[in-house]
Amino acid sequence: MSTDNTPERSGEPVNATEPSTLPIHQAQPEMVRVGPVYDAELVDGDTPPTTRRAVRMRLVSWWQRSPRVPRALKSRRYAVQAAKDSVVALLRCPLRYLGAVVRGVVVAVRVWRRWVRVHDYRTAAEESAKLADKFGDIRALSLFRWKVTGVVAAMTMLAVWVADLIYDAPALWITGMAASAALAITGRRKDGSPGRKAVLAGPRSLTWTMDPQVLVDAFRDAKLIGKDETLRLVERASRAGDGWAITVDLPATRKAADVVKNREALASALAVDEVQLIVERVRGSGGHAGRVALWVADEDPYAKESPPTPLLRAEAWDVWRPVPFGRDPRGRRVDLPLVWTSVLIGSLPRHGKTMAARLAAAGLILDPYARLYVADFKGGKDWKACEQCAHRFFSGDDTEHVLTFRAWLESLVVDVQARYARMQRLDDEICPESKITPAISRDSIVDMPVTAVIIDEAHIPLEDKTTIEVNGKKAKLGDYIGDLLTWLVRKGPAAGIVVIMATQRPDSNTIPSRLRAVLGSRFALRVMDWRDSNIILGEQMNTRGYDASTLLASHKGVGILRPDGETSQGSGDVLAATLRTYYMSNQDWQAICERGRALREQAGTLSGHAAGQDTTLVLDHAAVVNAIGTTTTEPDQAGIIEELPEPLASVVAYLGDELDDEDGRVFVPTAELIDALSVEPTLFGRQMGELGCRSKRERVPTEDGSVRQVRGFYTADIRAAVRAVHAGEITVSDGTDDED
Numbered sequence: 182m183s184t185d186n187t188p189e190r191s192g193e194p195v196n197a198t199e200p201s202t203l204p205i206h207q208a209q210p211e212m213v214r215v216g217p218v219y220d221a222e223l224v225d226g227d228t229p230p231t232t233r234r235a236v237r238m239r240l241v242s243w244w245q246r247s248p249r250v251p252r253a254l255k256s257r258r259y260a261v262q263a264a265k266d267s268v269v270a271l272l273r274c275p276l277r278y279l280g281a282v283v284r285g286v287v288v289a290v291r292v293w294r295r296w297v298r299v300h301d302y303r304t305a306a307e308e309s310a311k312l313a314d315k316f317g318d319i320r321a322l323s324l325f326r327w328k329v330t331g332v333v334a335a336m337t338m339l340a341v342w343v344a345d346l347i348y349d350a351p352a353l354w355i356t357g358m359a360a361s362a363a364l365a366i367t368g369r370r371k372d373g374s375p376g377r378k379a380v381l382a383g384p385r386s387l388t389w390t391m392d393p394q395v396l397v398d399a400f401r402d403a404k405l406i407g408k409d410e411t412l413r414l415v416e417r418a419s420r421a422g423d424g425w426a427i428t429v430d431l432p433a434t435r436k437a438a439d440v441v442k443n444r445e446a447l448a449s450a451l452a453v454d455e456v457q458l459i460v461e462r463v464r465g466s467g468g469h470a471g472r473v474a475l476w477v478a479d480e481d482p483y484a485k486e487s488p489p490t491p492l493l494r495a496e497a498w499d500v501w502r503p504v505p506f507g508r509d510p511r512g513r514r515v516d517l518p519l520v521w522t523s524v525l526i527g528s529l530p531r532h533g534k535t536m537a538a539r540l541a542a543a544g545l546i547l548d549p550y551a552r553l554y555v556a557d558f559k560g561g562k563d564w565k566a567c568e569q570c571a572h573r574f575f576s577g578d579d580t581e582h583v584l585t586f587r588a589w590l591e592s593l594v595v596d597v598q599a600r601y602a603r604m605q606r607l608d609d610e611i612c613p614e615s616k617i618t619p620a621i622s623r624d625s626i627v628d629m630p631v632t633a634v635i636i637d638e639a640h641i642p643l644e645d646k647t648t649i650e651v652n653g654k655k656a657k658l659g660d661y662i663g664d665l666l667t668w669l670v671r672k673g674p675a676a677g678i679v680v681i682m683a684t685q686r687p688d689s690n691t692i693p694s695r696l697r698a699v700l701g702s703r704f705a706l707r708v709m710d711w712r713d714s715n716i717i718l719g720e721q722m723n724t725r726g727y728d729a730s731t732l733l734a735s736h737k738g739v740g741i742l743r744p745d746g747e748t749s750q751g752s753g754d755v756l757a758a759t760l761r762t763y764y765m766s767n768q769d770w771q772a773i774c775e776r777g778r779a780l781r782e783q784a785g786t787l788s789g790h791a792a793g794q795d796t797t798l799v800l801d802h803a804a805v806v807n808a809i810g811t812t813t814t815e816p817d818q819a820g821i822i823e824e825l826p827e828p829l830a831s832v833v834a835y836l837g838d839e840l841d842d843e844d845g846r847v848f849v850p851t852a853e854l855i856d857a858l859s860v861e862p863t864l865f866g867r868q869m870g871e872l873g874c875r876s877k878r879e880r881v882p883t884e885d886g887s888v889r890q891v892r893g894f895y896t897a898d899i900r901a902a903v904r905a906v907h908a909g910e911i912t913v914s915d916g917t918d919d920e921d
């Protein structure tokens with residue numbers, strides 16, 4: 182809106198014939214008072230948001246984010262928790278008060294005793310070897326203090342008696358309460374109070390839920406925080422499932438990843454078995470690198486039976502949805518994504534590999550559009566039931582089975598290439614990237630169903646020593662299968678191929694490192710040692726706190742899952758998680774397979790072996806070899822490691838690919854190796870020295886940004902030692918005479 186002080190507006194008449202220039206001496210019109218003058222213009226448009234709403238939103242945002250506003254006033258959940266805490270605190274008040282009074286009495290008596298015995302004077306005299314000279318003085322002073330004590334006690338009693346006579350019972354009550362309050366203040370718990378800790382502490386487990394100081398002490402004992410550092414409570418201890426959960430913030434610069442790594446030390450400090458303790462870094466918007474969520478189970482979470490798989494209740498399953506796989510110790514469901522990845526399952530015999538592989542397979546079986554290749558090298562009846570819905574199936578471990586398996590893999594290589602060629606021709610709307618989509622996988626005309634290759638006891642084909650001819654060259658059948666699998670696992674997922682391998686021999690000789698490197702999801706049940714665990718889960722996972730050799734033999738089906746991408750577990754984006762697979766009895770498995778067949782019959786997707794159409798595969802082997810670019814003649818790191826003496830072999834296994842990368846790591850501190858390999862430092866240094874690897878001093882940056890000099894090994898020296906051993910330049914003692 183615009184207004185100005187023109188004559189019309191001010192009520193003055195305007196003469197139309199008046200010249201445009203005014204006469205110089207023209208009388209000024211009388212000044213007229215007008216209203217306020219605004220300078221603005223009229224615009225069309227929506228009404229701007231009311232400022233009141235914006236102010237309110239800013240206030241709410243400030244309220245939610247302000248550290249000064251107590252958490253209990255920010256959300257209903259915290260308010261309920263705060264109310265519960267207050268009730269508990271109120272109920273515990275009388276007991277805490279009594280405890281403080283008792284401690285106060287003990288402290289007061291101790292102080293009085295030291296005073297009456299002239300303790301400090303006596304100690305000073307003892308230290309200066311003058312006790313005999315001062316004995317008379319000390320005795321006289323002590324006697325005097327006893328008399329003072331007697332007089333004060335008598336006068337106090339007299340005063341109380343007189344007060345009782347004059348004021349009756351209230352006087353006694355008031356005196357008693359004042360005295361108890363004084364004692365309670367003296368005996369209150371505070372940091373550094375001398376003489377307040379019992380020499381033999383009672384059971385520590387669960388006291389931390391009542392007293393966060395116990396938790397702080399546990400973190401200090403486990404050396405996760407320093408002596409002068411403390412924790413900040415983010416969420417108080419509360420019941421969660423069959424245990425207690427608490428979230429804390431570590432002091433600045435301390436990392437949650439280190440707490441995860443040292444879970445065992447923390448479990449010891451909290452006096453619980455490590456299977457009962459879950460430590461997770463809280464990630465995402467509610468978390469940061471120093472925020473840790475702890476959960477402590479009341480008892481061994483794996484002592485009870487594992488629940489049956491939820492797939493039993495499912496009529497059908499969509500394989501694009503992660504398959505229910507197991508439950509973590511807190512009882513939270515963990516799902517395993519299958520499409521666009523591949524899975525390696527490894528463990529010692531009889532620990533639940535087949536169960537885990539069958540759980541993953543169950544999801545595929547219940548999707549009528551998924552195609553199954555089941556290679557059961559175990560030869561038992563574990564997989565028999567799925568024969569009725571598998572496109573290809575065999576059970577046995579003879580060379581003839583391995584050759585059949587080779588033919589499957591070759592046909593799949595050809596199929597994957599054909600799928601990529603067909604995807605190129607598909608419309609951008611149907612196939613936006615070079616990847617199959619749910620719609621493509623269910624389209625019978627495009628013919629690219631999700632195809633799972635399930636291999637139980639995968640070490641059998643990979644270790645087959647039969648000599649075959651590959652493109653005119655002699656090669657071992659096992660090595661060639663390794664190449665085919667590596668190619669399929671690398672190129673297949675985007676074209677809908679899912680490889681699920683289970684092996685009871687997850688050692689470095691069996692699974693070539695080139696194959697391991699491309700297997701996306703890993704599940705390690707109990708294994709023999711940390712090396713085998715790292716072979717399944719990935720290099721250096723033991724130093725990050727994930728070691729499947731520490732799992733208990735009695736815990737069947739319990740393993741560490743390192744998923745490819747996200748799982749629906751706990752706080753979401755976790756590196757790995759310990760879980761127990763669901764239980765699926767043979768009857769349940771059979772029921773699922775029968776349902777899978779019925780679903781395929783309904784959808785008209787029953788094919789291959791299940792439909793009685795097992796055909797001999799006729800293939801152009803040369804084309805396959807050209808496609809995969811065979812590497813069977815390349816030496817594998819596994820073989821290289823096998824020939825090395827200890828502890829060099831362990832060092833090489835620990836460093837893995839980092840050692841091969843000449844532009845990568847230059848120096849490895851000795852402390853890191855000793856910690857990772859759990860070796861005795863002196864013997865380790867001597868043995869490495871004998872192998873031509875002497876530790877040297879090097880300046881390395883520390884976590885706080887400073888530089889420190891530490892002892893360690895140059896990776897170039899380690900590589901040189903490996904070469905020297907292979908060249909036979911170093912002969913190695915077997916180490917037995919080291920003990921002398």
Ligand SMILES: Nc1ncnc2c1ncn2[C@@H]1O[C@H](COP(=O)(O)OP(=O)(O)OP(=O)(O)O)[C@@H](O)[C@H]1O
Pocket residue numbers: 487528529530531532533534535536537559685737738739761762763764
């Ligand atoms: N989640 C589980 N809960 C309870 N028991 C389980 C679980 N998983 C496996 N088991 C039990 O562990 C035993 C071994 O299981 P499974 O046959 O799957 O092991 P495996 O590692 O495949 O054995 P192998 O090495 O002989 O092939 C079986 O008796 C099975 O019932």
